[in-house]
Amino acid sequence: MSPRPTCHAHCQVIYSVVVRTDWATMEWPSQEPGRAGTFPGVPAYSEVLRALDEAGCTWETYEPLTCDDQCAIRVPASGAIFVFDTEDVADPLLCSVSVAVHRPHSCG
Secondary structure, rough: OOOOOOOOOOOOOOOOOEEEOOOEEEEEEEOOOOEEEEEEEEEHHHHHHHHHHOOOOOOOEOHHHHHHHEEEEEEOOOEEEEEEEOOOOOOOOEEEEOOOOOOOOOOO
């Protein structure tokens, strides 16, 4: 039996990232140090699909998170999952985006 590789860099592996998008506005870091950009929150399903299509990102319905009051899509290239609230709206509203891909730890 060979020993398991050890990470000598003492890195920290990020297993998932979740971004809430159901705020009226959101602030994200800009390319200028110490400054943030403000963006509208709560994008609609049609806006997200249009942006993905314009960026050339293919997407698919993500059945495990699609139910009575929400629907979800997944971008296979990145594993990003977009969850939309479908309750009482004509065009579902984005409530979160997450990436939770379990890849092997490769820095060891």
